Amino acid sequence: MSYCVNCGVELEPSLVSCPLCNTAVINPNELPFLKKPSPYPEEKGQVEVVNRKDWAILLSVVCVATALTCGLLNFLVFNESAWSLLVVGVCIIVWVAAIPATLCPKLPIYVSLLADGIAISLYLYLITFVTHSDHWFFALALPIVILIFCIAELFALLERKVAHAFLTTAIYLFGSISILCVGIEILIDRFLGNPISLSWSAVVLTVCVIIEITLITILSSRRFRNAIRRRLHF
Amino acid sequence: MTSQKNDKTERKEWYKLDLSAIVYPTLQRKDFSSVYRLSVVLKEPIQPDILQQAVDIALKRFPTYKAAIHKGLFWRYLEPNTRPGPFVQPDIKNPCMPMPFKANNHYLIRIYYHRCRIALEAHHSLGDGTGGMCVLQTITAVYLRLLGHEISCGGFVLDVNEKPDPEELEDAYLRYANAKVRPPRPGEKTYRVRGTKEPFYTLNIIDGILSVKEVAAVASKYNATITEYLNACLLYALMQKQENEWHRKLRPVKIAMPVNLRRFFPSKTLRNFITMVYPSIDPRLGEYTFEEIITQVHYYMRYYINNKFLRGDITTNAATQQNPVIRIVPLFIKDFVVRFFYTKVQDKNSSAGLTNMGAIKVPENMKPFIERFDIYMGQPFSSRTNCAIASFEDILTINFASSIKEADIERLFFCKLIKDGIHVKIESNRETEF
Numbered sequence: 034m035s036y037c038v039n040c041g042v043e044l045e046p047s048l049v050s051c052p053l054c055n056t057a058v059i060n061p062n063e064l065p066f067l068k069k070p071s072p073y074p075e076e077k078g079q080v081e082v083v084n085r086k087d088w089a090i091l092l093s094v095v096c097v098a099t100a101l102t103c104g105l106l107n108f109l110v111f112n113e114s115a116w117s118l119l120v121v122g123v124c125i126i127v128w129v130a131a132i133p134a135t136l137c138p139k140l141p142i143y144v145s146l147l148a149d150g151i152a153i154s155l156y157l158y159l160i161t162f163v164t165h166s167d168h169w170f171f172a173l174a175l176p177i178v179i180l181i182f183c184i185a186e187l188f189a190l191l192e193r194k195v196a197h198a199f200l201t202t203a204i205y206l207f208g209s210i211s212i213l214c215v216g217i218e219i220l221i222d223r224f225l226g227n228p229i230s231l232s233w234s235a236v237v238l239t240v241c242v243i244i245e246i247t248l249i250t251i252l253s254s255r256r257f258r259n260a261i262r263r264r265l266h267f
Numbered sequence: 268m269t270s271q272k273n274d275k276t277e278r279k280e281w282y283k284l285d286l287s288a289i290v291y292p293t294l295q296r297k298d299f300s301s302v303y304r305l306s307v308v309l310k311e312p313i314q315p316d317i318l319q320q321a322v323d324i325a326l327k328r329f330p331t332y333k334a335a336i337h338k339g340l341f342w343r344y345l346e347p348n349t350r351p352g353p354f355v356q357p358d359i360k361n362p363c364m365p366m367p368f369k370a371n372n373h374y375l376i377r378i379y380y381h382r383c384r385i386a387l388e389a390h391h392s393l394g395d396g397t398g399g400m401c402v403l404q405t406i407t408a409v410y411l412r413l414l415g416h417e418i419s420c421g422g423f424v425l426d427v428n429e430k431p432d433p434e435e436l437e438d439a440y441l442r443y444a445n446a447k448v449r450p451p452r453p454g455e456k457t458y459r460v461r462g463t464k465e466p467f468y469t470l471n472i473i474d475g476i477l478s479v480k481e482v483a484a485v486a487s488k489y490n491a492t493i494t495e496y497l498n499a500c501l502l503y504a505l506m507q508k509q510e511n512e513w514h515r516k517l518r519p520v521k522i523a524m525p526v527n528l529r530r531f532f533p534s535k536t537l538r539n540f541i542t543m544v545y546p547s548i549d550p551r552l553g554e555y556t557f558e559e560i561i562t563q564v565h566y567y568m569r570y571y572i573n574n575k576f577l578r579g580d581i582t583t584n585a586a587t588q589q590n591p592v593i594r595i596v597p598l599f600i601k602d603f604v605v606r607f608f609y610t611k612v613q614d615k616n617s618s619a620g621l622t623n624m625g626a627i628k629v630p631e632n633m634k635p636f637i638e639r640f641d642i643y644m645g646q647p648f649s650s651r652t653n654c655a656i657a658s659f660e661d662i663l664t665i666n667f668a669s670s671i672k673e674a675d676i677e678r679l680f681f682c683k684l685i686k687d688g689i690h691v692k693i694e695s696n697r698e699t700e701f
Contacts, residue, residue: 037693040678040682042475042685043692044692045692052677052693052695053674053677053678053681053682054674073381073472073695074358074359075360076357076359077359077361078360078364079364079468080366080370081366085369
């Protein structure tokens with residue numbers, strides 16, 4: 034039986050310090066290496082996962098039904114062009130985007146982003162059947178999708194693995210915006226056959242660099258950082 | 268109130284949420300649910316398979332606890348839940364976890380076991396501590412019967428072979444909300460305990476185990492009841508904590524204390540039938556000694572806790588719900604307004620919570636199997652501490668639950684008891700550093 038020398042309360046035998054004042058328990062009559070079992074369980078619980086299987090089934094049925102009925106309508110009635118492919122593409126995008134949230138919430142974000150990228154690329158490729166040309170797809174649309182996908186994956190990786198404070202997230206965000214704008218302008222120039230030169234994206238890049246420098250300065254000074262945190266807390 | 272849908276093959280009942288229960292689901296967040304916990308410590312280790320049988324048998328008697336919550340256009344409601352469960356599970360270190368409505372087969376109760384302990388966690392939208400205690404004690408009685416012991420019904424133990432009495436399922440507030448005036452709600456900003464928030468999934472518990480006789484003797488020295496004395500101790504601890512911190516201006520120290528209305532208005536309801544009173548002191552008026560605090564609490568209780576004032580309080584609360592304009596507002600707007608009001612006004616109206624379930628009665632032939640009862644008010648909505656008190660025979664347990672690292676309130680509270688000559692034994696799930 035041990036008592037806290039500071040508070041005067043009797044302490045349950047498994048306690049190694051007083052939970053009220055954190056004073057260590059030193060009882061010469063008890064062997065320190067013999068840990069007594071706590072009256073509380075050791076295992077921590079996790080909140081139960083909400084089962085959204087019904088929603089996933091409903092969404093899948095609606096997407097398949099929409100795609101099939103529009104396909105039939107296109108084939109039997111309005112058959113001037115293959116417009117139903119656009120509807121099918123939208124159904125695929127909606128399904129791919131919603132499935133991680135409904136059926137497999139534990140799916141890694143990187144895999145979800147990859148699936149989204151593939152679905153969007155597929156949709157754009159389906160458009161080529163309607164427009165009867167695929168040059169724009171391979172030369173412009175697909176590279177832009179790949180660029181956005183790479184930036185999104187990098188952003189997710191930095192958010193998950195590196196520090197993810199509010200200010201750090203802002204640095205990643207502005208960095209991503211500047212890279213994206215520069216990349217898009219280069220790809221457009223390449224597509225149009227113009228010499229590669231930066232114009233509007235240079236303005237975006239400049240603004241982003243100014244914001245990035247400001248944020249890095251704030252982050253590097255603890256005093257600054259705390260002042261901003263106090264003012265922006267919500 | 269129960270509405271019934273007649274069908275040739277099936278009679279499906281549903282239950283409107285009672286007056287208090289309307290608020291709790293609106294406060295639901297990813298990291299917060301209004302969940303409370305009641306537990307009983309038996310004298311022998313629990314057998315999980317027998318406990319599961321006992322739960323299956325006993326829960327049929329409590330249709331409002333074997334229920335799922337659903338959203339209507341204007342209000343939420345409870346519907347009988349026929350899904351498998353609820354299943355008993357090994358206890359965890361962090362009780363009163365958030366309870367998503369659509370997880371756990373849509374059940375709003377959890378039953379845990381650990382060594383000799385059976386614990387029931389219930390969402391407050393189903394009922395209050397008295398209702399929960401009926402469920403827990405009935406499950407325990409059925410469990411003991413399945414082990415071959417003779418346990419009689421009575422008190423909190425209901426007969427599982429009887430059909431539920433309609434009065435057990437009623438919203439008792441509406442029966443008594445008939446005062447001719449509606450006293451205004453208190454709405455003053457009070458002292459808020461500041462602390463370092465623990466990470467998600469952490470609920471810090473500190474249990475104090477005391478002797479009822481010792482506490483009663485000290486309380487009677489101050490000419491107070493046990494509840495008044497413990498209330499005064501908590502106010503004293505909060506006042507000291509505020510004094511020890513730097514504040515631009517002092518604020519009143521107030522405790523939110525639920526009162527069991529069944530004591531004043533006869534009802535067998537197993538749903539919520541409580542109202543809040545707020546014993547307080549105002550340090551801006553001058554320094555209070557402990558004797559002055561206890562006198563203040565004593566007279567506050569005498570003045571406010573009677574059927575006249577409580578009826579007025581119920582009427583004020585019921586008036587909002589019965590207002591025809593409010594009734595036709597869609598649920599999502601109600602949710603937004605209630606959450607905003609609770610966060611900005613109601614939550615700031617008290618510095619800590621304290622509930623005393625008093626001496627818990629069990630049938631005579633069940634007493635030899637029970638060691639003690641524990642109750643926890645659950646995770647606080649904001650960074651503060653909640654205190655729940657219950658006693659069984661000569662064991663009085665004071666259970667503090669908080670989501671902050673600091674345990675200053677608990678320390679000041681128990682130190683006051685020690686100074687008054689009461690022996691306190693402490694148990695805790697906090698991770699200690701040595």
